[in-house]
Amino acid sequence: MTLEKLIEGNENFKNNKFPALEEELLNLVKYGQSPEIMFIGCSDSRVTPDLMLNTKPGDMFILRNVGNFVPPFKHDEDFHGSAAAIEFAIAVLKVKHIIICGHSHCGACKSLYEEIPDNDSFIHIRTWLKLGIKAKERTLKNKKFTTAEEMYRATERNSIRYQLDNLLTYPDVVKQLEAGEVQIHGWYYDIATGAINYYDKENDIFKPLSEMKI
Numbered sequence: 334m335t336l337e338k339l340i341e342g343n344e345n346f347k348n349n350k351f352p353a354l355e356e357e358l359l360n361l362v363k364y365g366q367s368p369e370i371m372f373i374g375c376s377d378s379r380v381t382p383d384l385m386l387n388t389k390p391g392d393m394f395i396l397r398n399v400g401n402f403v404p405p406f407k408h409d410e411d412f413h414g415s416a417a418a419i420e421f422a423i424a425v426l427k428v429k430h431i432i433i434c435g436h437s438h439c440g441a442c443k444s445l446y447e448e449i450p451d452n453d454s455f456i457h458i459r460t461w462l463k464l465g466i467k468a469k470e471r472t473l474k475n476k477k478f479t480t481a482e483e484m485y486r487a488t489e490r491n492s493i494r495y496q497l498d499n500l501l502t503y504p505d506v507v508k509q510l511e512a513g514e515v516q517i518h519g520w521y522y523d524i525a526t527g528a529i530n531y532y533d534k535e536n537d538i539f540k541p542l543s544e545m546k547i
């Protein structure tokens with residue numbers, strides 16, 4: 334992909350795709366957005382929320398960051414971008430669902446097993462990746478892996494379990510959850526097949542999304 338292609342792409346979008354969306358978009362401009370879904374996904378370029386879920390403008394409030402990690406709630410005045418998005422989704426948009434969607438072949442999860450340079454070029458990555466340590470620890474307790482790839486896939490799934498736990502450190506998320514106003518979900522997208530599995534907390538396993546009971 335080049336910058337020229339992006340310019341061409343926008344021309345194509347304006348001329349061919351925008352007209353079909355125009356009425357809906359004008360309504361979204363007039364009345365504002367009111368998405369029922371907050372989607373938390375990885376910044377990875379191969380994760381394509383609107384494409385893989387067939388959604389339109391206005392459907393999902395999307396937060397993407399390295400590894401689809403959820404930093405635990407911290408009551409201070411630092412610049413917490415991910416926390417601000419979660420707050421906004423709960424307090425203003427009043428979303429009905431928060432989906433934490435991990436994915437296969439995630440570079441963030443793989444890098445939990447690699448040495449990250451201890452210098453200023455990686456200072457924020459080093460800190461951010463600490464949010465994956467529990468997933469790595471849980472994965473390493475299981476010695477059954479025959480390949481590193483298998484171990485990475487397990488780490489990606491385990492991470493979703495812990496990011497869901499971190500979401501529960503947000504007092505307003507817990508409040509809305511207990512009031513039945515919001516549901517939280519852990520999903521896992523396989524970039525090699527397009528399939529999504531969901532986390533069944535009761536049985537502590539991942540199952541095909543089509544089997545999810547609403």
Ligand SMILES: [Zn+2]
Binds near residue numbers: 376377400438439440
């Ligand atoms: Zn990723």
